[in-house]
Amino acid sequence: MSVIRIEEWSGHQIRFIEKSSGDWWAVLADISKALNLQTAAVARRLRTIEKRVKKDLISSHTLPTSGGPQEMTIVNEYGIYEAITQSRKEEAIDFRFWVYDVLKLLRQASGLEGFQVFRMLDKDHQKEMMNQLRNSLEQPKQVDYIKANTIANKAVSTKYGYPKMVKKNEMTPNMLVERQRILEDIVNLMAIKEKFGLDISVSKTIYSKYIS
Secondary structure (H helix, E strand, O other): OOEEEEEEEOOEEEEEEEEEOOEEEEEHHHHHHHHOOOHHHHHHHHHHHHHHHOOOOEEEEEEOOOOOOEEEEEEOHHHHHHHHHHOOOHHHHHHHHHHHHHHHHHHHHOOOOHHHHHHHHOHHHHHHHHHHHHHHOOOOOHHHHHHHHHHHHHHHHHHOOOOOOOOHHHOOHHHHHHHHHHHHHHHHHHHHHHHHOOOOOHHHHHHHHHOO
């Protein structure tokens, strides 16, 4: 039986199904409602795109409901992103421009000038950029991930008055929003510390900013 998880976003509940280990698909009807889209229209577009790009985007899955088992349309991560591009909600527009910022950084890292942006549409150049990106990235240490998340969890828990550290999956929506903001600061501070060889305590710096 597939694992089902419900995520809260902007006041909406979105059901996710783990079709296989680490492969999460979302209920399209839930996504469409959250993004102010028509489910049928999104499904038609995704099926058309799926044939062209030859990537899985959309499928169906039987889910338990209050009215009994029901077959529902689900989409994978690619499908979710494609649905977001169709939404006019402010959050969706902000997300798209964040993606554009990432693409701009990738273009700059590859050595292309602004007037050469259309070269990024070339598949061979895309492969070249991705290879450059993979080769330039340092392998992150697992201990850094654990440390960053632990510091974030402790900071949020203390800030919200909990005597012991609360795990991420036990936090309220407001705590999760605050946690993400703190985690971003932790990751940035860890990177700066390593880059410049600073003799500072990341945890103490973060705690003094958010808890004092």
